[in-house]
Amino acid sequence: MEEKKTDWKSMLGFALILGIVGFMLIRNQEENRVVEQSTEGTEVADEILSPVISVKEALSNTPVASQGEVLIFSNKLVAFKINTRGALINEALLKSFKTYDSLPVYLVKGGDHQFDLEFMTKDGRKVHTKDMIFTPTTSQNADNQVLSLKTDLGNGGFIEFRYELQPDDYMMDFNIRSQGLAQAANTSEEVALNWELQGYRRSKGMDNENRYTEVKFEYDGGSDDYTGQGENAEEEAEKITYIAYKQHFFSSILLTDTPFKSGLIESFNNFSANGEQDVLTKKFTSKVLLDYNGGELAYNMDWYFGPTDYDILEGYDRNLDEVVDLGWGIFGFVNEWAIRPLFSFLTDPIKGLGIPYGIAIILLTVCVRLVLSPVLYKSYLTQAKMKILKPEINKISEKYKDNAVKKQQETMKIQNEAGASPLSGCLPALLQMPVFFALFKFFPTAFELRQKSFLWADDLSSYDEVFSLPYKIPFYGDHVSLFPILASISIFFYMKMTTGQNMQAAQQPGMPNMKFIMYLSPVFMLVFFNNYASGLSLYYFVSNLITIGIMLVIKYVIIDKDKVLAKIEKAKAKPKKKKGRFASKMSQIMEQAQVQQEEKKKIK
Template sequence: MEQKKLDLNSIIGFVLIFGIMIWIFYQNQPSKEEQAKKAKQEQVQKVQQAESQKPLVKASTLDTAQVVNNPLALGSFAYSATLPSAKNDFTIIENNLLILKIANKGGYIAEATLKNFKQFSKDSNKLVKLVSDNNAGLNIQLQTKDNRVLNTKDLFFEPTLFKSGKNQILSMKLKAGENQFLEYKYILNENQYMLDFDVRSQGLSTVLNTTKPADLEWDLKSYRNEKSVKYESIHTELIYEYEGGKDSYLGQAAEEKTIEGLSYVAFKQNFFSSILLTNKPFKTSKVSSQNLVKDDKTDTIFTKNFKAILPLAFNNGEIDYKMNWYYGPTDFKILNAYNRNLDELISLGWGIFGWINRFIFIPLFGVLGSFIPYGIAIIIFTIIIKLAMSPITYKSFLSQAKMKVLRPEITELNEKYAKEPMKKQQETMKLYNKAGVNPMAGCIPALIQMPFLYASFQFFPSAIELRQKGFLWADDLSSFDSVLKLPFHIPFYGDHVSLFPILASIAIFFYMRMTTGDQAMQAPQQEGMPDMGKIMKVMIYVSPIMMLFIFNSYGSGLSLYNFISNLITIGIMFVIKNYIVDDKKIHAQIQENKLKEPKKPGKFQQKIQQAMEQAEAQKAQQKKK
């Protein structure tokens, strides 16, 4: 049988067919982008299969390397581990007041620096940092539909920074897919310590369990920023607003509270604060505070440990909250300007004490401090307050002078009715009424001055204007004015000597000698009662010593105010005693009043007389029985 041979045309046909097949095979190969997408889909499928077979692994237990290399731990957010941002990197946004450093991992503020404030002293080269070196954290706990718990602090966000007018806008997205994500949006404007902070989710209703809120956890370990860690710790506290305008705080001891309708929580660090505010109040929140200064000689880095757990409710399966962060000074003018009730962070005192600070002290001191050095401003401020109070001082001293003139007659009544205390009181009241002297007149002016004294104890420790402002030997009027460093520590006093508290203690000693001394001589001893005269004499010496110990570590501005205040009062009383009040004229006036018809006693005196008469009548009836 004859074999067929391949001719030239057959060979050319085979070559063409083979070439066409190679071309078709090459054209049908997927591109690099398609290959990457396919690989990612295969990876997610493997993760989902493995998740159904393996036990639960919480992302919070993994470090950065584990999170990147083990997408299984991310569950539905495995997509985020494959993004270019899945590394320990940061994005910085800043204005002329504030520098914020936001981490890819966790999407939270890893560093908050205040540009215009220095730590400890004005000569320091360190700026105040409210957040730094992992002293703060932000985390949202998410629960998936298959009951896994994921923590955003361990997951990687994708940053996108852009500008809109004067605003810097940073979007941080934690992605579970191309159109599935949790977003933190930071919006910082110029000349502001306050920034917008929005938290929202998109497309996660199919991934997350939305039957209960997701907990936002915010914690901060507050750094010490002032010279006196003890003084700073006293004024470092957690403050919060709830139920549409009420405000409260946690005390100095370790404390935890559950709060309904919380609208802001503030971690106040004496002169600086970190605040989280929300337009949509959190339903049931938990806040806690722990004091970290057990011993001010060794606990010198941190003051308090704060924590807040805030529930983010789902709406139609998604999270959507408009919030704000504030990182800045605890300054009354700045906080009050926001009209968000943030002025409550400044401890001005309650009731009348707060009114005095808000409407008298703050405006007056603000005007003085705007054009003269703050040390001089304190002195002029004190002079104005004391001169305004001088008529009350005059009334008080005049009453003391009248009581002094009546002292011989009161002593005579005490001796005459020594065994009849009720009768002695009645006759003494009659003498006061006949002489036209009100024994309460000396107390009432003193009581009127007390709110101003208490208000000053609230105002000066809160005045950030005094921070790192010097006067004479004091380099910081908001802190102690140490003139001598001791080689040892005195309990309740410290290891330094402050001069302004010494001057204030000397001034208060002489002031009490002029006032309490006379009152001690006038105070009659009642049968069965302590000798008030002796107690008052002891207080003349005890009070200055107590003040010396208490104020040694307090702000020198407050001690300066007390020193000048008592000095001026001593001067005013010296002038009144020696040039205005005449004991002979007062005596003559009292004798003239005795000849007149006694004034009708006031309602208060009438009630006292009636009470004494009833008591005397009951006593007489008991004797008859």
């Protein structure tokens, strides 16, 4: 079961379509001495200089001066630095990736990460594991590296944080357990687990990156939710099974086999709160409650530090694919079962064709249009016929210019005789909307497009800047992207072709001004897509070109103008058939409206 809230910014983006990190991460101020031990991929100090403090010492009035020692714990994909103070991850470096300006990708760096257990002692005092020194030991479990850190509770008691890392995996086993904790802790009070992380800019387009930076979490046996994009966003949930701090293309995810009893999950939008800075995206905090089990702590967990890649996350079979925002409802269904498999086939060099990503987007567009062409053919045919009927409709408008109801009746009649009823083209157009919105969600979240170039675009997951501006234009930005310009031009010509025949009718009372919409939609595309993923603008540009091409073929090759007009004349010459019940009712309603209109004129 999946629960989704309305994402108003995405809905606004949908509405607009329808109308148509450069920062070096903070480094530690103090040099931590890295100590070594001869274990494959793991280095641990032979001698711990910092004192090991007990619970009683932690609660004493003596301040804790030690900053702990740093332990290096790594595999082929991720390099961790874990501090003996608090058994805290100080660094998490992804070895295979770079930021947009070629800096290393750190998901954790320096003081931007906090992880702490908070519990009460029997005498009512609060203890934090972040203030305590842990003693490390290492071992090897088959091919896996194991790092155990224990803090002394006195009398043989301890709290243990245990990390186990496989040779080639972003997921790390993480367990918390205790022994003898019941002697010191008030087990009638729950243990609070506090987890904090600061998000940093890693992509060229910070607007776009921040739009897809948020907290996702799973709760209550499989439901999932998110905090949203507000400046301050928070959610409460029970039986939480994972919390994902998603920073667009990279995520830090804490999973647990034993659900957390309840929790408060928050995000603070630094970028929204201070638009002048271009370094910080969002800060995430979670406070979840743990239960004692027989007076002790026993939680088997996992920690994922890696790319927000749908294929990788889906492979863990833990519902982590929901972290990738493919859209809700039918939009997500279309992405999961149609768009993603097709795009993977086109781009995968091993299991597919291995086509370059820019060409793959073009081929994907062609495939989508071919699949939809039987559905859309009727709509395109109707639009072409409406263009042919424009002179006839203009004659009717002139003849009945003082009688709007009669004009509408005659217009509908001639459209039906030509087989060009506007209503016949509406349903096919609506049927393509799930695909339309699915692709709107797919391109900005497709990890495969990250830092993939095509023509002048150096990154299809970000904007394709052709030149920068000396100032920032509200809503537009401080640069000019070329693909949105091309998409805007193509959508203008498309709308000119499809709305030109409706201009006259559009001026009737209560009808939208089609000419205004024809000019407004390209402007929306130009402005709001200037900071979006260039892959998305490339898709719309190619899609519009294909649509224009199809309509030109229908107009000049498939449809015979003389036959359409002859059909109308033949229908006029035939004796009138008895109207059906629905047609008779509609005619009656329109006649009544005409009478009421004439009476109003007499009163005036």
